[in-house]
Amino acid sequence: MLINKNKPKHLGRTTLKHAAPMKERRRGLVFLSALSLLFVILSLNIWSSKNTVLRIRDWQSGEILIETPAIPGDKIYFGWIHSLENIPWNEYYYISNNLELILDTISFPAFGAGIPENRGRSIRIEEGLIFMYGIEDKFPHIKWLNSHEFTQDIRLNGKHLTSGNKLPENRLILSIDRRTLGVE
DSSP: OOOOTTSOOEETTEEHHHHHHHHHHHHHHHHHHHHHHHHHHHHHHHHHHHTEEEEEEETTTOOEEEEEEOOTTOEEEEEEEOTTTOOEEEEEEEEOTTSOEEEEEEEESSOOTTOOSSOSSEEEEETTEEEEEOOOEEESEEEEEOOTTTEEEEEETTEEEEOGGGSOSSEEEEEEEEOOTTOO
């Protein structure tokens, strides 16, 4: 096939002269699209981490009593008095990547009715308390019947959040939730 040098060969609407610049424009558009997608993903991750919260709410009405930012890896301490033995019971959780509460450790001063003797992967006695480590039980939330007397202390990363006497004596639920868009 002979090509007349004065007449460019047509490729649809594009001539050979203009084919190279079109490829560069396409590459530029692909790059900008990828960059935009990356920006959206990063923005959602930042928004998501800022909008993950620990909530304590009334189990029946759904009223939010406490809400504070919390992210995967944060540690939750739940201290209460065992009703049968009247001894302190301590539960140590961490928040998983899929926002479950993972019971990692429990501690208490003595064995008694309703207290397990063989939980977790290791047991140690420290400062007069029996610690059972590596339990790894998963919970979507914690439900309990709050008592001004028996719910002692709830902490997030060592910081006191509340205690039983500051919450209503009612059935409560502690969960890790994502805020919905537009909710402060």
